[in-house]
Amino acid sequence: MELRNDLLLRAARGEETERPPVWLMRQAGRILPEYRAVRAELSGFKELVETPEKAAEVTIQPVDLLDVDAAIIFSDILVIPEAMGLTYEMVEKVGPRFPQVIHAQSDVDRLKEVEPEKDLFYTIEAIRIAKKQLNGRVPLIGFAGAPWTIFCYMVEGKGSKEWSKARRFLWQEESLARSLLDKITDATIAYLKAQIEAGADLVQVFDSWAGVLSRELYAKFALPCMERICDAIDEVPLTVFAKGGGHFLQDLASLNCETLGLDWTVDPLEARKAVGAGKTLQGNLDPSVLYAGHDEVREQTNRMLQRFGGTRHIANLGHGVYPDMDPEKVKTFIKTVKEYQQR
Amino acid sequence: MELRNDLLLRAARGEETERPPVWLMRQAGRILPEYRAVRAELSGFKELVETPEKAAEVTIQPVDLLDVDAAIIFSDILVIPEAMGLTYEMVEKVGPRFPQVIHAQSDVDRLKEVEPEKDLFYTIEAIRIAKKQLNGRVPLIGFAGAPWTIFCYMVEGKGSKEWSKARRFLWQEESLARSLLDKITDATIAYLKAQIEAGADLVQVFDSWAGVLSRELYAKFALPCMERICDAIDEVPLTVFAKGGGHFLQDLASLNCETLGLDWTVDPLEARKAVGAGKTLQGNLDPSVLYAGHDEVREQTNRMLQRFGGTRHIANLGHGVYPDMDPEKVKTFIKTVKEYQQR
Numbered sequence: 229m230e231l232r233n234d235l236l237l238r239a240a241r242g243e244e245t246e247r248p249p250v251w252l253m254r255q256a257g258r259i260l261p262e263y264r265a266v267r268a269e270l271s272g273f274k275e276l277v278e279t280p281e282k283a284a285e286v287t288i289q290p291v292d293l294l295d296v297d298a299a300i301i302f303s304d305i306l307v308i309p310e311a312m313g314l315t316y317e318m319v320e321k322v323g324p325r326f327p328q329v330i331h332a333q334s335d336v337d338r339l340k341e342v343e344p345e346k347d348l349f350y351t352i353e354a355i356r357i358a359k360k361q362l363n364g365r366v367p368l369i370g371f372a373g374a375p376w377t378i379f380c381y382m383v384e385g386k387g388s389k390e391w392s393k394a395r396r397f398l399w400q401e402e403s404l405a406r407s408l409l410d411k412i413t414d415a416t417i418a419y420l421k422a423q424i425e426a427g428a429d430l431v432q433v434f435d436s437w438a439g440v441l442s443r444e445l446y447a448k449f450a451l452p453c454m455e456r457i458c459d460a461i462d463e464v465p466l467t468v469f470a471k472g473g474g475h476f477l478q479d480l481a482s483l484n485c486e487t488l489g490l491d492w493t494v495d496p497l498e499a500r501k502a503v504g505a506g507k508t509l510q511g512n513l514d515p516s517v518l519y520a521g522h523d524e525v526r527e528q529t530n531r532m533l534q535r536f537g538g539t540r541h542i543a544n545l546g547h548g549v550y551p552d553m554d555p556e557k558v559k560t561f562i563k564t565v566k567e568y569q570q571r
Numbered sequence: 572m573e574l575r576n577d578l579l580l581r582a583a584r585g586e587e588t589e590r591p592p593v594w595l596m597r598q599a600g601r602i603l604p605e606y607r608a609v610r611a612e613l614s615g616f617k618e619l620v621e622t623p624e625k626a627a628e629v630t631i632q633p634v635d636l637l638d639v640d641a642a643i644i645f646s647d648i649l650v651i652p653e654a655m656g657l658t659y660e661m662v663e664k665v666g667p668r669f670p671q672v673i674h675a676q677s678d679v680d681r682l683k684e685v686e687p688e689k690d691l692f693y694t695i696e697a698i699r700i701a702k703k704q705l706n707g708r709v710p711l712i713g714f715a716g717a718p719w720t721i722f723c724y725m726v727e728g729k730g731s732k733e734w735s736k737a738r739r740f741l742w743q744e745e746s747l748a749r750s751l752l753d754k755i756t757d758a759t760i761a762y763l764k765a766q767i768e769a770g771a772d773l774v775q776v777f778d779s780w781a782g783v784l785s786r787e788l789y790a791k792f793a794l795p796c797m798e799r800i801c802d803a804i805d806e807v808p809l810t811v812f813a814k815g816g817g818h819f820l821q822d823l824a825s826l827n828c829e830t831l832g833l834d835w836t837v838d839p840l841e842a843r844k845a846v847g848a849g850k851t852l853q854g855n856l857d858p859s860v861l862y863a864g865h866d867e868v869r870e871q872t873n874r875m876l877q878r879f880g881g882t883r884h885i886a887n888l889g890h891g892v893y894p895d896m897d898p899e900k901v902k903t904f905i906k907t908v909k910e911y912q913q914r
Binding site for chain 1: 730732733735738739741742743782785786787788815817818835836837838857858859860862863864867890893895
């Protein structure tokens with residue numbers, strides 16, 4: 229299936245583009261009334277993730293409603309621990325809860341090897357359906373959590389600000405930590421390959437909790453997993469987004485991936501200096517800007533675009549859009565990118 | 572009262588010191604069994620904060636037990652909103668909860684002007700008692716939360732990862748936000764001056780949630796408050812610690828304060844370059860290092876000390892010590908700093 233809009237893929241590969249492509253993290257989600265309507269028919273977030281037809285439907289909504297240059301499959305990073313044998317519940321207004329967590333090597337040994345077509349059938353099937361229904365309009369992005377971020381949840385069992393238990397493991401249980409990270413990495417690679425096989429045109433790895441690690445610990449434990457993933461995926465372009473990882477951007481620059489995502493604390497000019505010309509950068513408008521008035525959204529978006537210099541750039545927010553944001557502001561952001569003329 | 576150990580103050584003022592002084596954020600707290608014993612006699616954290624004799628007692632414990640070069644008064648940053656009229660509860664294992672939050676200008680107008688000797692008598696009195704009992708052994712540090720961080724709690728009413736409501740206020744309710752920040756700043760200045768009057772030898776302002784703001788928003792809303800505080804306090808040295816603020820360190824460098832605190836994501840060499848020679852730097856060992864073995868703690872501490880170059884440096888962690896840490900590791904950290912010979 230020929231893509232009619234392949235701006236995202238060309239930008240990722242470093243080819244000339246007439247303007248930066250644009251999409252938003254969490255574009256398929258609670259900002260859209262149409263999403264909330266689909267979700268209301270089901271028992272909750274997890275049922276939506278696990279119902280391929282519905283997951284595909286909300287995946288496509290932002291393409292129809294917001295006119296973004298890419299769809300991203302509706303799923304959750306925590307499907308990987310689930311497939312490995314640690315089930316989770318998504319508690320409304322609280323977040324994920326794992327009844328069982330990793331304490332000892334025996335817990336790691338008990339984890340299952342993931343067969344994506346079986347264990348993660350729901351997301352793989354959702355990708356096939358979404359891909360078919362998109363019918364070549366825009367590329368479809370697949371994704372997974374980064375091993376360090378998944379490790380955090382598997383050790384702590386719920387969200388945390390400091391992730392001090394997970395970090396304690398790195399110092400006190402090094403071999404256990406490595407074996408767990410390795411297993412997560414294996415599962416992640418298999419999962420991403422299955423997503424690509426099913427039709428994902430680009431994949432993104434989200435390292436949501438990268439920012440709690442020192443540069444040294446990231447380099448020692450998290451980066452090797454990212455290296456393995458980047459080296460294993462050569463079928464489609466890959467994006468690495470290490471939130472809060474501005475302090476080791478130079479290290480991320482050595483990864484064998486096409487694109488690095490930036491949060492809104494990173495200056496695009498500094499990032500380009502640290503990363504060099506060889507990679508595409510994605511991001512990075514402060515999401516809170518979308519709370520401002522339309523004029524301010526336009527001004528801030530244009531300023532952000534200028535700082536990226538219009539080349540090897542995929543426009544996005546610096547993190548996911550917040551659920552209470554007005555879709556009209558999101559549209560203004562998207563429209564501003566689309567009208568951007570490189571000066 | 573002459574201080575017998577004034578290393579902290581000399582380091583803050585940029586005078587020659589034989590070695591860097593050392594203390595730890597949250598040194599008076601749950602890591603010490605002796606603290607937990609005092610706390611167990613009382614109904615909870617808040618009663619301890621509000622009982623001057625007991626607050627003074629736990630303030631001095633780390634001087635006796637850990638041999639640090641400074642005491643920091645045992646209190647909480649949330650005493651300021653409380654004194655302004657927004658009471659809070661400290662819910663065990665959950666964190667602070669404010670039954671009322673700021674919604675509108677009328678809520679701001681209703682806030683009380685803070686008279687520290689009356690409204691915050693408990694902490695001021697605790698400082699007087701601690702100062703007397705310290706008897707000149709080491710300096711006593713006073714502290715307050717930074718206006719932006721206090722603003723976050725007063726708007727959201729509880730902890731948050733994103734503080735998106737607080738950030739929304741900055742875009743949608745600019746004048747309300749400014750008037751609230753102004754009132755908090757006034758209260759903070761009065762409070763710090765009362766602490767100094769009562770005996771604090773140095774004061775530190777904690778901007779715990781600085782890291783969620785873009786450089787632009789920090790400069791527009793948070794920095795002016797910090798400027799006012801720094802300019803108002805000239806009786807003793809002042810330390811500004813903006814956690815997660817590595818992306819606007821250059822802007823903090825312009826503040827009229829003696830010391831800037833660094834979290835563990837900031838490289839000391841880069842920080843020195845950004846800040847220049849005119850300020851003392853405080854920090855910044857990754858707290859999770861104290862989960863490691865004693866040899867590793869020593870090695871990592873020495874490496875950190877070397878990166879600061881032994882001059883204009885106050886040794887500390889990059890954030891508070893975690894409650895489940897072994898006090899023996901804390902002692903190894905402190906001892907390593909004390910034995911450090913500049914190479």
